[in-house]
Amino acid sequence: MNAEQINLNSTNAETEIFRILLKHSPHEDYKRQAIIPTFTRIAQHMSLGKKLTFLLPAFPAKSPSPLKTSGILPDLGEVVSLMNLQKMCEEIGTHYAPGAEIIICSDGRVFSDVVDVSDEHIDAYGAGIEEIIREFNLHHLLTFSMDDVHPGMAPAVLRERLLSEFASTLEQVRVKVLTDMESVKLYNGMHRFMVEDQKGRSTLSKSQIHKEMKVRTYELMRRSDAWSQLLLNYFPEALRLSIHPHALESQKFGIKLVKEAQRWATPWHNVLFRHQGVFELMTKEEALNRGATEKMFGGKYAYFEL
Secondary structure, eight states: OOGGGOOTTSOSHHHHHHHHHHHTSOOSOTTSOOOOHHHHHHHHHHHTTOOEEEEEEOOOOOOSOTTTOSOSSOOHHHHHHHHHHHHHHHHHHTTOTTOEEEEEEOOHHHHTTTTTOOHHHHHHHHHHHHHHHHHTTOTTEEEEOHHHHSTTOOHHHHHHHHHHHHOOOHHHHHHHHHHOHHHHHHHHHHHHHHHHTTTTTOOSOHHHHHHHHHHHHHHHHHHHHHHHHHHHHHOTTOEEEESSOOOTTSSSEEOOSSTTOSSOOOGGGSEEEEETTEEEEEOHHHHHHTTOEEEEETTTEEEEEO
């Protein structure tokens, strides 16, 4: 089955799995006959009877901005997001016996010094993610981080090792941003997050913040590319998901972690807001401005409700 043969009006197993993935994406133009690399690779794996193994670089650590999140530990936003990923795998399993799994590749250690999050906070957040997976029996979800590459190695040395083995130069990243439209979108999104994370924390002027975050964003992209290359080396056959939006023609397939949310957002940059039974992700500041109150699920997972 090749890309030109993908027909979302049919009812075979491949098509059902494509529909499941699309439910977790923002794409509305999927009915057009396009070359969709992720779908083509899924069909190839299925033709060989392989389990569908997806990689998802995500769940790094909570944003350091007190205006965006409620603390350093996972909250109900992470719980809902991880349960949605589990459900996606379960749905795939109903149409394809070998099933599916998602390896969550935490990139917090990769970026910690760039985004002003301590390695201790990354450890605490990562332990919280592992606890959620155990507590809710999310057996289709696995985790992987830089610590698994070189166990026992100091965080700073891990980062140096990653960059020396896999990173491009900053100049190469700048050229990529200038010449590649998808890289431009990624840069703009990352820069926005970096600037927002300074709210309530930085004493610099707005123009100074934008200037400093511009430099940091290029470094963030450089490390993101290095992490992607490492993952490609470790998991060459895996299917790549992303928490960033991508065109259907991209090698990465973008998914929303809280699929009913109207905005594209992540739980580590936001809190979970619930109103009339519907979940949305937004900053803590926005939730409070709407009049929401903070509540606890299970005695330990914070969320906001109006």
